[in-house]
Amino acid sequence: MSRNRFTSGFILISLFVALSVSARSAENGCIGCHQQSDFYAQSPKLHEYYQQYLGSPHEQAGVTCDACHGGNARANSAQKAHVGVLPMSDKNSAVHYQKQPETCGQCHGDKRRQFVKSKHYAALMDQRAAPTCTTCHPAMSRRPELRNIVLNACRNCHGEGNSENLPLIADQAEGVFSQLNIAGGLLGWTRIHFESHDWPADSKERVRALEMRYQIIVDKVHQFNLQATDSETSEILGQLREIFKEAQRTHEQQAEDS
Ligand code: HEC
Ligand code: HEC
Ligand code: HEC
Ligand code: HEC
Ligand code: HEC
Numbered sequence: 713m714s715r716n717r718f719t720s721g722f723i724l725i726s727l728f729v730a731l732s733v734s735a736r737s738a739e740n741g742c743i744g745c746h747q748q749s750d751f752y753a754q755s756p757k758l759h760e761y762y763q764q765y766l767g768s769p770h771e772q773a774g775v776t777c778d779a780c781h782g783g784n785a786r787a788n789s790a791q792k793a794h795v796g797v798l799p800m801s802d803k804n805s806a807v808h809y810q811k812q813p814e815t816c817g818q819c820h821g822d823k824r825r826q827f828v829k830s831k832h833y834a835a836l837m838d839q840r841a842a843p844t845c846t847t848c849h850p851a852m853s854r855r856p857e858l859r860n861i862v863l864n865a866c867r868n869c870h871g872e873g874n875s876e877n878l879p880l881i882a883d884q885a886e887g888v889f890s891q892l893n894i895a896g897g898l899l900g901w902t903r904i905h906f907e908s909h910d911w912p913a914d915s916k917e918r919v920r921a922l923e924m925r926y927q928i929i930v931d932k933v934h935q936f937n938l939q940a941t942d943s944e945t946s947e948i949l950g951q952l953r954e955i956f957k958e959a960q961r962t963h964e965q966q967a968e969d970s
Pocket of ligand 2: 746758777799852
């Protein structure tokens, strides 16, 4: 009962968000102007950025240019719209590499909070060659194979060819991220099959608790404490496998009884 209410509430909210999102993008001055095909010849760079934005998770979620770049999305001249929009090389630009944790963190606060605890953030603020949000997540583009991008980013600084430091990190990270991926996949699977199978008592609650722990780990990945992430992921996987085994046993028991 409470689950049904939760689900229909969720659908209503999603519908509301979808409707208000399309209305918002349609009247957004930045999009209205930047989508012009004229830029293809006049300013290939602008055209390319807009093409990358199309179909991205941000476009789909109705996050418009001004959310990250600032400016006035109601203005219809470029000059008025661009007040506060600065080139990314400008230290005061909202998309300057050192400003990104703050800008992106307005909406991804859980990631930012973890990221600022990391040595990466310290190095970044120290002007050393350190990653910022878009080193690992291209902000503008559609969702690519996130894991590959991220792992390539790690190798770029921690790989063998780089004498700087810690060459083993990329391999460790690959192990941790693939475990994380398996855990995410299994959790997704349970979400679908909870409806179609009889599960042993209390397993839904246990899986839901594991799901919350999983979300917290994805946040914590941003501290880059690979040991802690590794052991927590293994524990979640272990518990999930235990629940699957119990479900299997319940299933066999029921088959025997009937
Ligand atoms: C009427 C058309 C128009 C509107 C409205 C407009 N832009 Fe632009 N934008 C341009 C043109 C033309 C350029 C390239 C020349 C320039 O910098 O003025 C540009 C350049 C940019 C750049 C690149 C800056 C750089 O230094 O390379 C960004 C970022 C940008 N716009 C963001 C925005 C945002 C955010 C909004 C809404 C708040 C917006 N634009 C509204 C036409 C527009
Ligand atoms: C989720 C945040 C986000 C959104 C939404 C976003 N951008 Fe960006 N944009 C960035 C970041 C971060 C950079 C700098 C890093 C990079 O190039 O990826 C950037 C860079 C750019 C640049 C190059 C700026 C320069 O100084 O060279 C342009 C042009 C641009 N964006 C245009 C747009 C337009 C037009 C939109 C809307 C259609 C948009 N962006 C939406 C985050 C965003
Ligand atoms: C105005 C709010 C807002 C800002 C600012 C913002 N995002 Fe997002 N971001 C969202 C929403 C909403 C989604 C889609 C729903 C989700 O996955 O959380 C999203 C999705 C993402 C995803 C994909 C998550 C997935 O499930 O695939 C990444 C990665 C991401 N954002 C990174 C960034 C980065 C990097 C920046 C800064 C350059 C940024 N975001 C700025 C709201 C924002
Ligand atoms: C050094 C690389 C790195 C940096 C820097 C980084 N992240 Fe991440 N991010 C990751 C990894 C790894 C994941 C987990 C990927 C996965 O799910 O397999 C992730 C996941 C995410 C997700 C969720 C994507 C999803 O699939 O649900 C968002 C949103 C996000 N990061 C935002 C940010 C923001 C905002 C910043 C800057 C404060 C940032 N990240 C900095 C590596 C990075
Ligand atoms: C742009 C360069 C750069 C990229 C990309 C990068 N790192 Fe780093 N990494 C650093 C620097 C700089 C340090 C800090 C070294 C120090 O201060 O001791 C560091 C330190 C670390 C540490 C040690 C942290 C600690 O607390 O001891 C880990 C783990 C790490 N990185 C993991 C990763 C992973 C995983 C990725 C990819 C998702 C990645 N790094 C991507 C530059 C980078």
